[in-house]
Amino acid sequence: MSFTHLPTSRADWQALAASLEFETRAFVDDQFVDALSGETFATVNPATGENLAEVASCDTADAEMAVAVARAAFERGEWSRLAPGKRKLVMLKLADLMDAHKSELALLDTLDMGKPIGSSLGDLSGGIGCMRYQAESIDKLYGEVAPTGEDNLALVLREPLGVVASIVPWNFPLMMTAWKISPALAAGNSVILKPSEKSPLSALLLAKLAREAGIPRGVFQVLPGFGHTVGKALALSMGVDCLAFTGSTGVGKQLMQYAGQSNLKRLYLECGGKSPNIVFADCKDLDSVARHAAEAIFHNQGEVCIAGSRLLVEDSIRGAFVDKVLSAAKSMQPGDPLDPDSFMGAIVDEAQHGRILDYIRRGAEEGATLRAGGQADDADSKGLFIPPTVFDGVTSTMTIGREEIFGPVLAIFGFDSEEEAVALANDSDFGLAAGLWSQDIDRIMRVTRRLESGQVFVNNWAGGDQSVPFGGVKQSGNGRDKSHHSLEEYSSLKSVWISLTL
Template identity: 40%
Template sequence: MATLPDGKLYIDGKLRDAAGGATYEDIGPWTGEVIARAADASAADMDEAIAAARRAFDETDWATDHDKRRGLVAKLVERLKANRDLLADIARHEVGSAPGATAMAQVDGPLGFVHRLFDIFDSIEWEKPMGHSTLFGMNTTRIVVKEPIGVVGVITPWNAPLYITIGKVIPALLVGCTVIIKPAPDTPLMSAIFGDLAAEIDFPAGVINVVTGSDPVLLGEMLVTDKRVDLISFTGSTGVGKRIMEKGAATLKRVFLELGGKSAAIVLEDTPDFAMAVAQSIVCFHAGQGCATLTRLLVPRSRYEEAIAVLEHTYAAYSSMWGDPEDPANVMGPLISARQRERVMSYIESGKAEGARLLAGGNVVTDKGEGFFIEPTCFVDVTNDMEIAREEIFGPVLVVIPFEDDEDAIRIANDSDYGLSGAVRSGDPERALRIARRIRSGTIGVNGGLPIDVDLPFGGYKQSGIGKEWGLEGFHEYLATKAIGIAA
C-alpha cells in the first residue's frame, strides 16, 4: 500500500490543521485503499481563508507591485518543478494516473510548459492611451487600464488537478489577484502541495490559500455566495457549473466555467489513413476522464462496416495493453472512485437497453487489483438521440455513429448540448477545414492538428462553459477594465 504525506490547510500564510483537527481519508484509485489523510475544513476555516485573501488584496501591495509578484510566482513554479517526483507520486496514487498519462497531461506536460505563461503575462497591455476627445464641450485625455479583478475562488476537478490548477492559479497570481484553492474532495493532495511550497518560499500571507474538505458542496458554495469573492474559476461538470451560476447571481459574481463535453471526431471517407484514424479513436487516455476527450466517432456509412472491423481488432489488441502501473507506455488506469465506476457502468447498461451494440468491453475488471477498473468499451449502431451519445460519461466509452454525407456529419456533430472540442480528418485539407469551421465547438483539430496549447484559448460553446482559459484570453478572465478621463 502506498502512503503519501498528509495534506494540511494553508490559510493566511500558515500551514495548519482543520478546526478541531478534522481529517478525512484519501482513497487511492489503483487499490481502493487509504493512501493519506487530508485536512477536512469547516465553514469557519473557509471563512478565515476568504478574509485572509480579501485583506491581502485590499491592504497590501500585491495587486500593484508587478515585479514582486512575478518574482515570487517564478519561485513557486521552480519549487513545483523541483518536486516533480512527488507530484508524479500524487498523480499516480491519488489521481489514478497511468505512467504514460503522468508523462503527458498529468505532470510533465504542465511542468514543461508553465514557463510560457510568463511570456504571455509580459505581453499584457496594462494601459492603453486613447488620445484626446471633445464631447459636450469638454476636452478630455483618455486612458484604458487593466486591473486585477480581486479575490478568486479556484474550484478544481479530480481528473487533471495539477494541469488545471496551474492553468488557473499562475495567471491569477501573476496579474495581481489573491486566490483560495478549493480542490475536489477526491484529490486534496495535488492542491495541498501548493500551500506547502508557498510556505517554503514565504509567500505573503493571504495571497494563496488552500482549503480541502470532504463535503462536495459546503466549501465551494461558501466561495460562490460570499460577496468578498470577486470571481469563481471552476472546471467540472455542467450540472455543478449551472449551480455556480445560480448561486453566484446574488452577488453578480463573475464566473469562468469550463464544463463538460461530448465531442465528435469526424473521419471522412477520403482519409488516406482511414484505418489508422479509426483505430486511434479508442477512448483510453486516463480512462476517458477528460472533458475534451473525443467520445463520439462519426464515420461514413459507405465505410461503416470497415470501421467496425478496425475497432473490433483495435479493442481486442488493446485489452492486454492497459492497467499496468509500472509500464511507462500505459496511458489508462482506473477510474477515480467506486462512485464514478458505478456511474460509468450505469451508462453502459443504458446503452445496452437503448439498443446499441456492445462491440468491446463493458465490464468491471477485477484481475488488475482492488481498484476501480472498467474495460475500454465501444458501442456501435448508435443513434445520436441515445443517452450514451448525448451525456458526458467521463469513462472509457466510445460510441460510433454513421453519417451519410458532409452535411449529415455536421448536423450530428452539432446536435449536442455541448461544444467543447472536436476533430475532422480528410484527404482534402480544405474540405476538412470547411467542416471544422462549421462545428460549434471551442476547439477543433484538423487532420491530427492539436488545438490545445499554452498560448491558445481553451473553452467551450453552449453548455460546455463560459469564458476562456490559457492564452492571453485566460489572463484577461482575471482582469477588470477601467476607463479614465482626465480634463485636458
C-alpha cells in the same frame, strides 16, 4: 522530501510511493492547519483500495476565514501592487520548484485518482508550462491610450479583480490547478484553491512550494473539502470577486445560481462535453486515424472533458474503420498506474466506476451493438478498472449517445453526407471540442466553421499549446483557460479620462 531522479520502472515508482509523506492539512494564511471543525475525509487509491490519508475537510467557517485573509492580503498590496516584473520572478521560481519536485507531484496525482504515471508526468509538464507562460506574459501586456483630442488624455488600465476562488476537478488535478491559478496570480489577485476531494494531495504540496517560492502570506491558500460544503461557501461568499470552475455542467449551473444569490461575482465555467470526432472517407492512413480515435476516448480512462466520445464515421468506410479502432483499443487495456507502460489506469472511485457500468448496461438495453469491453476488469478485485468499451450503431436518441459518461466508452455513429455529419455533431447540449479528419481543404474550412464547438482539432485530437485558449460553448461553459485571454478574465478594465486644459 524531493526525489533527485525520475524513476523509470514500476519497481522504482512503487518504492518511491512507499516512502512518500503526505501533507493533509489545509493551507490558510501561510500555515498548514487542521479544519476548524477538526473533520477529515479519506482519500483512497482506486487502483488498490488503500486508504492513502485522512485530509482536512474544510467547511463554511474555513472558507470565511480564508476569504478574509485573502482580502487583507490583496489590500496590503504586497502582491496586487507588486511590479509585474517582480511577480514574474516569483512565479518562475514556483515553476522551477514544481519541476524540481515533478516526481512527487506526478506520483501524488497517480496515487490519488488512478491515472497512469506517464500521463501524470505529461500533465505536470503542461502545468509547469502554463505557470511559466503566464509568468512571462505579465510584463508584456500593455494598457491602452484611447484616441482623443489634444485637450484630453484617456487611459484604459487593467487591474486585478481581488479575491479569486478556483474549484478544480479530479481528472487532471495539478494541470487544471495550474491552468486556473497561474493567470489569476499573474494578474495580481489573491487566490483560494479548492481541489477535488477525490484528489487533494498534489494541491497541498503545491502550497508548500508556493510559500517557498515567495508568494506572500494570504495570496495563495488551499481548502480541501467537499463541493457542497466549502465549495458552496466560496461560491456564496460576498468577499469572493471571481469564481473559476472546471467540472460537471450540473454543478456549473448551481454555481451560476450562487453567484446571482450573492454578489454577482464573475463566473468562468469549463463544464462537460460529448465531443464529436468526425472521420470522412477521404482521409489518408486510416490505421493512424483509428489509433488517434481510440486514444481520444481511452486516454486517462476516458475521464477527460474533451474525450472524443462520439465517433462519427462515413458509412462507406465504417465497417473497415471500426475494425481498426477495435484493433487499436486492444493495446490500450488498463494496467497498474505505477507501470510506465500502462496506457490506462483505474477509475477514480466506486461511484464513478458504478456510473460507467450503468451507462454500459443502458447502451446494450437501448439497442447499441457492443463490440468490445463492457465488463469491469476483475484481474484485481481491489482495484477499479474498466477496459476500453466500444458501441456501434449508436443514435442521438440513446443515452450513451447524448450524456457525458466520463469513462472509457466509445459511441460510434454512421453518416452518409457532410450535412448529416454536421447535424449529428451539433446535435448535443455540449460544445467543448470537436475533431475533423479529411484531406479536402474546402471541406475542412466549411465544416470547421459550422461546428458548434469552442475548439476544433483538424487531423489530430487535442492539439494545442499554451498560446491557444481552451474552453467551450453551449452547456460546456463560457470560460477560457490558457493563452493571454485567460489573463483578461482575471482582470478588470478601468477607464481614466484626464482633462489637460484645467
